[in-house]
Amino acid sequence: MKSIRTRSQERILELLNHIKQGISAQDMYIELRNGNQSMGLATVYRSLEALKLEGLVQVRTLANGEALYTLVKQDKHHLTCLQCGISIPIHQCPVHDLEIQLQTTHQFKVFYHTLEFFGLCNQCQAKASG
Template sequence: MKALRTRSQERILNLLKTTKQGTSAQDIYVELRNRNQSMGLATVYRSLEALKLEGLVQMRTLANGEAVYSLAQQDKHHLTCLQCGMSIPVNQCPAHALELELQATHKFKIFYHTLEFFGLCTQCQLAHTAEASHS
């Protein structure tokens, strides 16, 4: 059964369909205002939460603590640098078989999963090594 969605939820879904990467609730709020479809920031957050519980939107927390939202079309995997915040998408999924097993074993409906590794990118490693050698 398809859930009835509010006009606000539909506007947010339509906006997310046009974005290539995750976007913050604040950016969604600003972009909707720019499109003359403004709504309150609290409404943006409530709508995102409802869409997330429906399995249509996924949330990812960046290294800086900011939450970004995107359509839950596919599983997302990243290498994220703790220093500069750069995030590199990883296309292979080592957890797919585990997801299927967990879904069957626990009778749990999984909408999506995320897998994220945190560390230092090449540039930040070089900078860190250079700083350490000057100390």
């Protein structure tokens, strides 16, 4: 059964599809406001939550606590530096088979998963030892 989305949810999906990268709810609010599309920040958060529960939007929380939203298209995996905040994508998925197994074993519908490793990038390691 397909759920009926609000105009606000449709605008957010259009924006996420257009920018094709992670964006915070606050930046999304600013982008939508700049595009003459009046929408309150609370509406942005409510719409994102509904889209997340529908399995259309995923959220990734950075080391600084900022949440970035993207469309659910593929699993995202990263190496994230705790010093400078650089985030390096990992293109292979080491837990794909586990996801399939968990869906079957627990009869749980997985929309997406994330995997993130935190540490120091090469440049920050060099600064620390230098």
